[in-house]
Amino acid sequence: MNTSQYDRQQWISVMAKAPAKTLVALSDSLVKTHPFETIRAPEIGLTQVQARMGGTGKSFNLGDTPLTRCVVRTPDGTYGYSYIAGRNKAHALRAAELDALLQLEAYHTQITEAVLIPLKAEQDARRHQKIAQTSKTRVDFFTLVRGED
Amino acid sequence: MSRIDLIKGFANPVSDSQFAFRQLLKAMSEPGLLCKLTTPESLDPMSEALFASCQTLLDQQTPIWLSKEFDTPNVRHNLSFHTGAPILDEATKAQFAIAFAGEIQSTESFHKGDVEYPETACTLLLQVNALNGDDGDTLKLSGPGIETDVYAQISDLTPAILTYLTTRPDRFPLGLDLIFAAEDALLCIPRSTHVEVC
Numbered sequence: 001m002n003t004s005q006y007d008r009q010q011w012i013s014v015m016a017k018a019p020a021k022t023l024v025a026l027s028d029s030l031v032k033t034h035p036f037e038t039i040r041a042p043e044i045g046l047t048q049v050q051a052r053m054g055g056t057g058k059s060f061n062l063g064d065t066p067l068t069r070c071v072v073r074t075p076d077g078t079y080g081y082s083y084i085a086g087r088n089k090a091h092a093l094r095a096a097e098l099d100a101l102l103q104l105e106a107y108h109t110q111i112t113e114a115v116l117i118p119l120k121a122e123q124d125a126r127r128h129q130k131i132a133q134t135s136k137t138r139v140d141f142f143t144l145v146r147g148e149d
Numbered sequence: 150m151s152r153i154d155l156i157k158g159f160a161n162p163v164s165d166s167q168f169a170f171r172q173l174l175k176a177m178s179e180p181g182l183l184c185k186l187t188t189p190e191s192l193d194p195m196s197e198a199l200f201a202s203c204q205t206l207l208d209q210q211t212p213i214w215l216s217k218e219f220d221t222p223n224v225r226h227n228l229s230f231h232t233g234a235p236i237l238d239e240a241t242k243a244q245f246a247i248a249f250a251g252e253i254q255s256t257e258s259f260h261k262g263d264v265e266y267p268e269t270a271c272t273l274l275l276q277v278n279a280l281n282g283d284d285g286d287t288l289k290l291s292g293p294g295i296e297t298d299v300y301a302q303i304s305d306l307t308p309a310i311l312t313y314l315t316t317r318p319d320r321f322p323l324g325l326d327l328i329f330a331a332e333d334a335l336l337c338i339p340r341s342t343h344v345e346v347c
Contacts, residue, residue: 040158041161041162073155
């Protein structure tokens with residue numbers, strides 16, 4: 001299957017942001033029977049987070065965050081990768097397995113429907129709720145015309 | 150061009166590399182002793198013991214040098230992936246050199262350490278066909294870690310390696326430490342060992 005980089009970024013992002021328990025519960029039946037080889041067993045490390053003040057300023061090092069990464073391979077030689085913030089090895093392993101399967105045509109639609117769409121809906125709902133909450137107290141700053149000329 | 154394939158690393162990176170490190174420590178402190186090292190998959194053309202040693206000893210802070218035979222896109226990619234070690238073009242600054250023993254025509258280019266920092270010397274990871282098999286030179290080892298003396302038979306030794314081991318041109322504590330690997334076994338000859346060719 002020909003997967004575009006954009007599509008892959010999308011599903012990797014959804015799985016990385018999903019709560020580990022939900023991701024594992026949703027995908028258990030799809031993945032459990034599949035034989036994977038672990039190329040890089042889930043391992044925990046640190047990565048430096050960079051930030052920009054206001055999103056536009058000069059970048060600075062904000063601090064370190066724990067990161068778990070994992071790589072698996074399916075019998076036909078497709079590699080699945082995952083980088084997950086935090087220390088949850090089960091989450092990283094499952095995300096890597098799903099990434100490998102999502103690249104295969106035979107499983108793509110099934111996993112998208114069973115796992116990605118519910119997770120994405122939940123994430124969107126949470127985001128909209130947050131936006132709705134904060135917009136109540138939103139203040140727009142603007143300058144009135146001072147009428148000097 | 151050969152296909153680049155990521156191969157399996159240690160199944161349990163922490164405990165497996167601790168076990169492998171303990172084996173290497175044992176082999177290094179008792180020169181001539183054969184120790185077993187295994188890893189789930191071997192990286193062509195590396196032996197199992199050599200790839201296991203690489204996963205154990207190398208990290209981002211150990212620059213390595215690869216000999217011509219080992220310098221393939223596949224080896225480079227897998228070593229970078231599993232160890233993150235920077236790969237140098239020149240042997241002089243490498244902390245570990247990976248080669249077939251038969252390729253070593255001179256030991257000049259490897260760093261032998263400084264008097265202030267003898268531990269910065271290069272460690273040679275050399276692959277051979279057989280250890281304590283039927284072919285190769287028999288070496289008589291004695292010195293620290295060996296009660297009286299011990300015999301080791303190593304194949305593919307070049308005159309350059311034999312001359313280096315028997316004459317020891319660098320005064321202790323300077324010098325090269327050698328790790329010989331074949332299939333799933335390895336033995337070490339550190340710089341402190343006295344070597345005679347039988």
